[in-house]
Amino acid sequence: MTGIKFDELEIFYEKLAESIDRVGEKNESLFLARLAMTMANEMSDCKKTLKCIEVAIEDYN
Template sequence: MTMPFAELEPVYEELAMAIDRVGEAQAPLFLAKLALMLAHELGDRERALAAIADCERDLLRE
């Protein structure tokens, strides 16, 4: 089950504020920990790996 796009805005806003709170130096570690926690919650290794690949591909395309 996926979250409707309309519900993503408050998640994005909280994520941005959390990144600001932890600071620029800790942001990469925070994001890695968050990604691992969300992958654990997702409970599907293949979907987690696909999401990593999708995000990487998107950033490399820019």
């Protein structure tokens, strides 16, 4: 997978962390699901979105 520049990824990570804090622990899962669906829709590529899921879940099995 190709990616964005490290400094841009860091900006994304900071905004994500701030947003998770803002919605609170109770809404964290719902927020992340909504974010994932929004980003998948923006990508408009089912194969890429499925690959992202596989990459994200790699170390949990």
